[in-house]
Amino acid sequence: MRDVLEQLEERRQDARMGGGADRIAKQHAKGKLTARERIELLLDEGSFEEYDMFVAHRCTDFGMEQQKPAGDGVVTGWGTINGRMTYVFSQDFTVFGGSLSETHAQKICKIMDMALQNGAPVIGLNDSGGARIQEGVASLAGYADVFLRNVKASGVVPQISLIMGPCAGGAVYSPAMTDFIFMVEDSSYMFVTGPDVVKTVTNEIVTAEELGGARTHTTKSSVADGSFENDVIALEQMRRFFDYLPLNARDGAPVRPFHDDANRIENSLDTLIPDNPNQPYDMREVILKISDESDFFEVKANFAKNMLTGFIRLEGRTVGVVANQPMVLAGCLDIDSARKAARFVRFCDAFDIPLLTLVDVPGFLPGVSQEYNGIITHGAKLLFAFAQATVPMVTVITRKAYGGAYDVMASKHIGADVNYAWPTSEIAVMGAKGATEILYRSELGDPDKIAARTKEYEDRFANPFVAAERGFIDEVIMPHSTRRRVCRAFAALRNKRVEMPYKKHDNIPL
Ligand code: HXC
Numbered sequence: 001m002r003d004v005l006e007q008l009e010e011r012r013q014d015a016r017m018g019g020g021a022d023r024i025a026k027q028h029a030k031g032k033l034t035a036r037e038r039i040e041l042l043l044d045e046g047s048f049e050e051y052d053m054f055v056a057h058r059c060t061d062f063g064m065e066q067q068k069p070a071g072d073g074v075v076t077g078w079g080t081i082n083g084r085m086t087y088v089f090s091q092d093f094t095v096f097g098g099s100l101s102e103t104h105a106q107k108i109c110k111i112m113d114m115a116l117q118n119g120a121p122v123i124g125l126n127d128s129g130g131a132r133i134q135e136g137v138a139s140l141a142g143y144a145d146v147f148l149r150n151v152k153a154s155g156v157v158p159q160i161s162l163i164m165g166p167c168a169g170g171a172v173y174s175p176a177m178t179d180f181i182f183m184v185e186d187s188s189y190m191f192v193t194g195p196d197v198v199k200t201v202t203n204e205i206v207t208a209e210e211l212g213g214a215r216t217h218t219t220k221s222s223v224a225d226g227s228f229e230n231d232v233i234a235l236e237q238m239r240r241f242f243d244y245l246p247l248n249a250r251d252g253a254p255v256r257p258f259h260d261d262a263n264r265i266e267n268s269l270d271t272l273i274p275d276n277p278n279q280p281y282d283m284r285e286v287i288l289k290i291s292d293e294s295d296f297f298e299v300k301a302n303f304a305k306n307m308l309t310g311f312i313r314l315e316g317r318t319v320g321v322v323a324n325q326p327m328v329l330a331g332c333l334d335i336d337s338a339r340k341a342a343r344f345v346r347f348c349d350a351f352d353i354p355l356l357t358l359v360d361v362p363g364f365l366p367g368v369s370q371e372y373n374g375i376i377t378h379g380a381k382l383l384f385a386f387a388q389a390t391v392p393m394v395t396v397i398t399r400k401a402y403g404g405a406y407d408v409m410a411s412k413h414i415g416a417d418v419n420y421a422w423p424t425s426e427i428a429v430m431g432a433k434g435a436t437e438i439l440y441r442s443e444l445g446d447p448d449k450i451a452a453r454t455k456e457y458e459d460r461f462a463n464p465f466v467a468a469e470r471g472f473i474d475e476v477i478m479p480h481s482t483r484r485r486v487c488r489a490f491a492a493l494r495n496k497r498v499e500m501p502y503k504k505h506d507n508i509p510l
Pocket of ligand 1 (some may be wrong): 023095096097098099128129130131132133134140143144166168169170171
């Protein structure tokens with residue numbers, strides 16, 4: 001009996017060594033942790049239950065039958081993060097470069113199936129040279145099996161990808177279909193075709209980092225939702241992020257203990273809006289002052305900075321925030337910001353996370369490039385996403401809410417439940433100057449007349465009361481009481497239930 005126990009321990013020890021001490025040393029030399037070290041940091045201590053530790057590939061080509069490392073390049077199982085369950089897979093670059101074989105894919109599929117059945121998220125730690133070259137089409141089939149499960153799981157359980165090494169070729173499409181992608185700076189990259197192929201085909205010379213590193217994907221392509229300095233910080237932040245998410249679509253957003261008074265008054269908000277309507281202020285300040293303990297997990301912070309998206313808690317409950325940022329492009333809606341916010345709204349709605357929308361928007365960004373690139377379709381995404389959402393929605397207009405953008409930014413008309421406005425709000429078809437120039441074109445030669453007309457327009461429309469008179473705004477509130485009002489509004493909406501008419505699925509303007 002003892003022999004058998006010892007043998008098991010030996011086999012386990014062997015499996016834990018992955019591709020061996022030399023390759024582990026190489027991994028460390030690159031500043032990267034091993035697949036198992038990453039899982040240890042991600043999950044609560046001692047909570048990891050591993051599956052399929054002894055699975056080996058079945059390939060017999062290219063002498064592969066001589067090397068059959070236990071586990072086949074991916075560590076899979078489940079564990080907990082602050083006591084809440086998640087499934088996890090972590091690709092082991094020390095085994096055939098973490099490349100995906102038929103059996104490697106089967107291991108990932110197994111935990112994805114369990115996650116779907118048992119209603120727990122899937123976190124993928126990606127570090128892989130792509131398709132296992134020795135296995136050819138069997139590997140491609142394995143990828144497709146994973147892709148199918150990504151789609152089936154979408155909207156059922158949250159899926160998070162952390163890219164911690166190479167992720168190239170068709171392999172990028174599994175993370176791309178998950179809810180969030182985060183990357184580690186300087187050691188990870190994602191691209192469909194690498195620098196060599198790019199040079200051959202388009203004659204462009206570019207490094208892997210420039211083509212698909214963390215900076216590229218968080219600032220230019222918006223493929224990634226955020227990036228972190230190194231493995232350790234990335235895994236710590238994944239734990240923080242996970243705490244905001246429900247386990248599945250039926251579970252509801254988690255409630256955490258909180259140490260902040262829901263009635264807290266923030267007098268500084270009364271003076272935040274500058275007297276000059278063209279002067280910017282930082283909407284992030286409003287978010288931090290409203291949220292529990294000023295905690296804000298921002299998503300896509302470095303892309304389309306004219307729109308802020310991310311998670312806060314109110315009375316311990318997760319709330320998704322969408323907010324115009326007047327500091328960038330005056331908070332205009334454009335293609336990038338509309339896409340960014342639309343995807344965020346859809347995630348929150350899919351997983352029952354209430355939405356708080358903070359509005360200061362002068363309209364859609366004008367321009368040939370915006371029109372040619374489809375601002376109509378992309379703007380419609382955000383409109384569609386808000387209009388379709390059935391989660392509790394609270395909107396606060398802080399300053400401008402002009403034109404179509406007023407409708408789009410979670411107005412009452414498209415389904416928001418409680419709409420507040422600060423007294424500094426201007427809810428109108430457009431700003432006073434633009435409106436006067438159109439209405440009184442014949443008087444443009446007379447600056448005094450135009451100034452009087454502008455003043456007349458401002459007095460009549462540059463305020464929240466016209467909308468409030470019609471009930472489009474439920475109440476004009478004091479900025480200092482925003483946290484209290486918003487907390488109470490969400491509390492009143494906790495049992496909100498909406499029935500939607502039958503449909504197979506919608507046809508959002510993709
Ligand atoms: C099998 C692989 C492998 C792969 C790496 N290795 N990639 N084995 N299949 N795809 C092995 C190497 O042979 C090596 O084995 C070990 O992993 C580490 O690789 P190195 O090259 O030494 O590491 P490094 O210098 O860090 O370079 C990493 C790399 C490079 C950039 C990822 O290995 C690479 O370019 N690999 C090929 C990438 C690729 O073309 N994959 C197919 C993409 S197409 P030893 O024994 O020496 O440790 C694809 C299609 C997916 O993925 C389609 C889905 C639909």
